[in-house]
Amino acid sequence: MKPVKILQFTTLLAAAASLVLSVWLFFANDGSMDDKLNGIFVGTWVPSILALGAFLVAAQRNGS
Numbered sequence: 001m002k003p004v005k006i007l008q009f010t011t012l013l014a015a016a017a018s019l020v021l022s023v024w025l026f027f028a029n030d031g032s033m034d035d036k037l038n039g040i041f042v043g044t045w046v047p048s049i050l051a052l053g054a055f056l057v058a059a060q061r062n063g064s
Contacts, residue, residue, distance in 0.1 A: 004060050011053025018045045 026039030 004057055007053065007057055007060060011049060011057070015046050015049045015053070018042055018049060022046070 022039050022043035022045075024039075025042055026036055029035040
């Protein structure tokens with residue numbers, strides 16, 4: 001498997017895990033305000049993870 005494909009897969013896996021954790025924190029707990037805020041906070045990681053992954057894939061493809 002090519003390193004770029006591994007990087008893409010792990011980036012998508014990390015973003016998906018962050019999304020699932022965010023939804024779980026927001027909805028599945030006792031409903032306290034802290035859990036909801038933590039769910040929102042973790043949900044903001046998803047675009048950051050995807051942006052970092054896109055940056056790393058572009059750098060890998062350019063040979064840097």
